[in-house]
Amino acid sequence: MFEKRRLITRRGLIRTGALGAGGLLLAGCDRLSSSAGFRGLLEGAEDLHMGSQRLFGGNALAREFSESDMSPLFRANGNQEVADSAYRGHLTSQFANWALVVDGLVARPLALPLAALQAMEQREQITRHDCVEGWSAIGKWQGPQLSRVLALAGVSERARYIVFHCADRFGSTPYYESIDMADALHPQTILAWKMNGQPLPEAHGAPLRLRVERQLGYKHAKYVMRVEARESIDGLYGGKGGYWEDHSDYAWYAGI
Numbered sequence: 001m002f003e004k005r006r007l008i009t010r011r012g013l014i015r016t017g018a019l020g021a022g023g024l025l026l027a028g029c030d031r032l033s034s035s036a037g038f039r040g041l042l043e044g045a046e047d048l049h050m051g052s053q054r055l056f057g058g059n060a061l062a063r064e065f066s067e068s069d070m071s072p073l074f075r076a077n078g079n080q081e082v083a084d085s086a087y088r089g090h091l092t093s094q095f096a097n098w099a100l101v102v103d104g105l106v107a108r109p110l111a112l113p114l115a116a117l118q119a120m121e122q123r124e125q126i127t128r129h130d131c132v133e134g135w136s137a138i139g140k141w142q143g144p145q146l147s148r149v150l151a152l153a154g155v156s157e158r159a160r161y162i163v164f165h166c167a168d169r170f171g172s173t174p175y176y177e178s179i180d181m182a183d184a185l186h187p188q189t190i191l192a193w194k195m196n197g198q199p200l201p202e203a204h205g206a207p208l209r210l211r212v213e214r215q216l217g218y219k220h221a222k223y224v225m226r227v228e229a230r231e232s233i234d235g236l237y238g239g240k241g242g243y244w245e246d247h248s249d250y251a252w253y254a255g256i
Helices: 002-020 036-057 087-091 112-118 146-153 243-248
Strands: 098-103 110-111 123-130 136-143 161-170 175-180 189-192 209-212 224-230
Touching: 087 189, 098 112, 110 112, 110 146, 110 189, 136 161, 161 209, 175 243
Parallel strands: 098 224
Antiparallel strands: 098 110, 123 136, 136 189, 161 175, 161 224, 189 209
16 A cells, blocks of 8 residues: 555656646656756655655565557657767667676676677566656566676675666766666666567667666666666766756656
8 A cells, every 4th residue: 555655646746747847748858857846846755755665665566567558659768869989880780799898896897798688587577667757658678687787797795876877978978877776686677678579779778778667767777888886976977876867956766
C-alpha cells in the first residue's frame, strides 16, 4: 500500500509541475525546468522520496509489463544524435571496434567490446519510462545488469557512486549522469543495447544506454561510453551529479 501511494505522489508532482508551467510539457526538459515552481517540487521531494524508497522499498522492483502493453510510439528524450566524429565512425561500423570503458575505483579497469556485453548474461524487461515533460511510454529493454559489469571490474568498497560519461554534448558541455551504489546494484539496472527487440537506434542512445527503472527518464543516460566508480561526485563538472542537475537544478535523486 505504501509503495502505491509513493508512486502516485511522485508522478503527481511531475504532472502538477508540468501543467503549472503553462503547458511546457510539450516544450522539452530544459524549458520545463525554467519554472521555479516545478524545480521546487522536484527539489523539495528529493530527500523524502530517496529516504522512503531506501527505507521501505529496498530491492523492490519497478512494475514490469507484457508485450501487449508496449507503446506503439516511444519518443526519444534529450539529444537524438551525436555530432562527435569518433562516435559517427563507430555508428557507421555498427560499433564493431567500439568498447565500453569501466574504470575509477575498480581492481581491474576494463574495455568491453559491444560483443562482450552482448555475450554476458542478459536481462530483458518491459517497463514504463516516465519523463519530466509529462509523458510516459512502455518499452522492452535488454542488456547485462550493471552489477555484473561492476563485479567483473572488481568495484571497490570505497565506491559510493557510478558515473556514466556519454558521447553527446549540449554545446561544449559533455553529458553525464550518476547514481548511487544502491541503484547501481539493483537487479533492474541494466546497460541496454537492445530496445523492443532491435539494437538501439541512435535517437535512443546507441550503442548503450542506462536503464535505472526506479528513476525518472532524465537519469537514463544515453550514448554511454565510460562507466566510472567514484567515492564522491564533488568537483565533477558542476558537482551536482548530472548535466540537468548542474545546469537546470534537477533533483539528483529522481526515484519514482
